[in-house]
């Protein structure tokens with residue numbers, strides 16, 4: 284294997300929250316990370332720690348959020364966020380929500396989405412945030428999986444909730460109804476439920492390569508991980524304006540859009556609406572964003588817009604971070620040349636609950652690497668027997684257990700949970716990587732069939748299952764096809780049922796069928812009709828591996844033909 288050694292980027296001068304990585308790595312313990320801040324006689328509440336604590340500590344008047352959507356602008360202080368969260372919490376209690384209940388939040392990226400999530404956690408229930416682009420099937424599968432009892436939504440998204448197919452769902456509350464509900468604070472009321480570190484806080488659904496999405500349950504103890512990674516990796520300080528572009532329906536949008544920045548008392552930007560390069564740059568200029576967390580696909584889109592950024596003053600930006608998919612060195616060099624700052628890659632997963640491999644602002648970056656282990660984290664590169672491989676060799680990326688943010692369980696599925704821990708003492712990520720002599724970790728690929736399109740994790744099985752519900756589709760095999768902007772796109776290979784003939788209209792109809800059933804990001808951007816799909820001889824299982832090999836061969840042939 285040839286390893287291209289990219290030029291190392293030195294840190295910019297500055298005062299960073301973590302100045303001495305080597306020393307902290309030697310002394311760090313998860314117990315020390317936040318103990319004096321959040322834990323009261325062994326009890327904690329993540330919502331209290333995230334917002335209410337700041338009000339109690341005298342920061343109630345500080346701006347907690349600026350909301351921007353088109354021309355609409357709203358700002359709320361920490362006190363206002365707390366009071367609104369309390370109101371939501373009272374309404375939930377009035378509707379009978381109890382500790383441990385699963386309450387889903389299906390809202391666009393608005394302040395109310397953040398507030399609804401916090402209100403659920405405040406009363407000790409488990410919040411299940413849903414991505415705003417989910418369609419009926421995706422919504423139904425998730426709520427059914429963990430028997431959600433209540434859903435907070437709005438009039439628009441609420442149309443995509445097939446209530447009669449979700450038997451556990453007793454109540455649907457619209458955000459405008461909650462706002463209008465008359466629930467008075469009673470003297471001496473205690474809305475905050477003080478819970479133990481292992482009590483459930485948040486459930487995020489994520490794709491696997493087989494079967495339906497899995498419900499990754501996080502416990503309140505994760506708050507220590509959110510706090511300390513927010514402090515050291517995001518490098519949040521009191522005067523920062525922080526913007527994470529992800530929706531809280533994804534783990535990045537909840538952990539690093541809501542919890543980590545607010546635990547560190549940052550002012551956050553909540554931006555609604557779709558991606559448009561000019562709008563994004565305008566937002567940075569208007570609010571003086573200092574810390575910006577996004578994904579390689581977005582950076583690549585911005586890069587391809589060339590000079591769009593020249594019209595804006597982006598000099599407030601002092602720290603940029605990236606997550607979700609491999610960050611090309613080219614993108615890092617673009618930011619370095621155009622914005623004068625580095626992009627700091629971070630690696631983690633829904634299941635890990637927080638950053639595990641990071642580039643810290645005071646440390647050198649090796650473009651092409653995801654960075655080094657977070658303090659308290661030990662990386663192992665394992666062979667197929669679970670033995671550690673020497674530095675430089677590619678193997679299975681694993682992490683020594685435990686750490687504060689690590690998931691507590693996969694809802695109702697012990698086998699799927701145990702599969703992550705098949706090597707004693709390790710969490711197995713499903714990624715392949717190597718680690719160099721300086722501890723930097725380099726991502727190679729997934730070790731399974733998972734698709735990563737624009738940083739969104741898509742399970743091929745879910746898409747295949749939807750495809751074969753279409754009357755024209757007999758069989759389907761779905762893979763990720765490499766794409767210069769999105770990392771990968773979803774590509775489906777299908778065979779048609781007798782009586783159907785391939786046409787552009789039919790393929791579009793199939794694509795729209797998946798889009799409307801599941802979600803836009805899961806719909807295949809390419810559909811190819813085949814006579815037959817490659818299958819295993821014995822079990823007749825569709826061989827995604829061969830479909831991938833076919834695409835790789837074609838890509839190679841076309842690059843030879845064009846001389847690229």
Ligand code: PRX
Pocket residue numbers: 489534535605606607608609610628629630631632633634653712713714726729735738739740
């Ligand atoms: O394959 C890795 C990729 O995203 C997967 C986790 O996906 P998800 O749970 O949706 O979480 C995304 C953000 C927390 C990983 O197994 N991934 C994540 N970060 C990186 C990455 N691949 C390359 N470089 C990264 N920095």
